[in-house]
Amino acid sequence: MLAKRPPMGWNSWNTFGAKIDENMIREMADRMVDDGYLACGYEYLVIDDCWALRERDENGRLVPDPAKFPSGMKALADYVHAKGLKFGMYSCAGIETCAGYPSSFGHEFVDAETFADWGVDFLKYDFCNFPKSADARTAYSTMAVALKATGREILFSACNWGCCDVHHWARAVGCHMFRSTGDINDSYASFREIGLSQMKLLDTSAVGCYNDPDMLIVGMNGAGNVGMGGCNEIEYRAHFAMWCLYGVPLIMGCDLRVIEPKYRELLQNKLLLRIDQDEESRPPMVVYEQWDMYALVRHLSNGEYAIGFFNMSDELRDKPWNTPIAVFSDFGLPVYSGYDLEVTDVFTGETRVVSDRLRPDGLQPHEAKLYLCRPVKH
Ligand code: GLA
Numbered sequence: 001m002l003a004k005r006p007p008m009g010w011n012s013w014n015t016f017g018a019k020i021d022e023n024m025i026r027e028m029a030d031r032m033v034d035d036g037y038l039a040c041g042y043e044y045l046v047i048d049d050c051w052a053l054r055e056r057d058e059n060g061r062l063v064p065d066p067a068k069f070p071s072g073m074k075a076l077a078d079y080v081h082a083k084g085l086k087f088g089m090y091s092c093a094g095i096e097t098c099a100g101y102p103s104s105f106g107h108e109f110v111d112a113e114t115f116a117d118w119g120v121d122f123l124k125y126d127f128c129n130f131p132k133s134a135d136a137r138t139a140y141s142t143m144a145v146a147l148k149a150t151g152r153e154i155l156f157s158a159c160n161w162g163c164c165d166v167h168h169w170a171r172a173v174g175c176h177m178f179r180s181t182g183d184i185n186d187s188y189a190s191f192r193e194i195g196l197s198q199m200k201l202l203d204t205s206a207v208g209c210y211n212d213p214d215m216l217i218v219g220m221n222g223a224g225n226v227g228m229g230g231c232n233e234i235e236y237r238a239h240f241a242m243w244c245l246y247g248v249p250l251i252m253g254c255d256l257r258v259i260e261p262k263y264r265e266l267l268q269n270k271l272l273l274r275i276d277q278d279e280e281s282r283p284p285m286v287v288y289e290q291w292d293m294y295a296l297v298r299h300l301s302n303g304e305y306a307i308g309f310f311n312m313s314d315e316l317r318d319k320p321w322n323t324p325i326a327v328f329s330d331f332g333l334p335v336y337s338g339y340d341l342e343v344t345d346v347f348t349g350e351t352r353v354v355s356d357r358l359r360p361d362g363l364q365p366h367e368a369k370l371y372l373c374r375p376v377k378h
Contacts (some may be wrong), residue, residue: 003176009044013252017225018050031256045086077119088122093139094129095140108146116150127160131301134165155357171209184214202283219254238368244276273345293324305373311363318362325359339375
């Protein structure tokens with residue numbers, strides 16, 4: 001079975017856009033393995049748009065651009081597989097990809113076969129230049145079936161930006177994840193808009209098919225294709241904490257060859273990854289929402305919970321009356337229960353026992369705090 005957990009990996013788009021080639025992809029594969037990302041679960045290495053020639057060949061097949069991929073995709077897939085990684089590629093449901101390359105509308109079965117022949121394990125399937133007269137659900141169903149018909153296990157990552165009610169049919173038609181938003185860029189405003197837009201739309205995201213609020217911008221520092229000024233460390237932490245609390249795919253987008261150690265540690269934080277990858281894959285509940293601040297509680301497996309606090313405002317919040325609070329009775333742990341919560345701050349590793357409520361001491365503008373929790377008897 002594919003997508004037993006939210007898929008994890010790296011994708012070329014955020015940093016490289018059209019500037020991709022096989023040497024860079026090989027170097028990224030090396031970094032994913034040698035720097036410990038694969039060991040943490042980041043297994044898919046995905047080439048996004050702009051890998052093909054502008055024309056199909058005489059057999060109607062897609063052709064990798066020989067200037068960018070002189071060894072061909074099969075050889076690159078072999079290199080990636082030999083490292084223990086999985087290999088991902090990109091196409092689009094429309095008549096051209098977003099960047100204007102040949103796309104799979106009307107070519108679904110031959111393209112699926114081509115990808116399977118090359119050893120592709122993951123297909124991101126975009127939505128640009130999609131005919132007005134065509135039906136999105138049918139188009140995604142067709143590619144899902146075409147991939148399945150190859151006999152190769154290929155994870156199907158739908159990317160139609162939350163359009164056409166995709167939240168309600170992605171799972172039924174065989175997708176393993178579905179983009180639920182427009183494109184993220186490397187700025188607090190973008191993280192904020194995209195993150196908040198899905199906070200209450202995670203109930204259809206679960207084992208086998210996940211809501212995908214787009215790739216991670218952690219560590220980009222404003223560099224690259226979608227670098228739009230970048231974020232500070234507080235904001236990258238909040239972004240990663242939100243994606244992990246949501247239990248959604250974690251597809252990195254920064255240049256792993258130059259990432260700062262603090263962001264590598266963030267992306268490899270064991271407690272955060274445990275929350276993201278929890279096997280029950282339940283959505284969080286919003287238990288506090290006021291003044292642009294949120295508290296969410298999520299049931300995890302093995303008797304655990306996660307509680308997250310997000311200050312999405314531009315203000316410092318450091319008073320009891322202006323910081324968010326999680327009141328335990330709001331998620332089923334009333335004061336007479338006989339239980340406290342043992343809470344571990346996922347960023348510092350500090351553990352303490354608290355009764356009846358949890359409130360962070362203070363939150364900087366845009367800061368998040370996230371706790372892994374377990375009930376303990378008084
Ligand atoms: C769309 C997608 C992006 C990326 C680009 C490539 O905008 O949403 O994630 O794949 O196309 O052109």
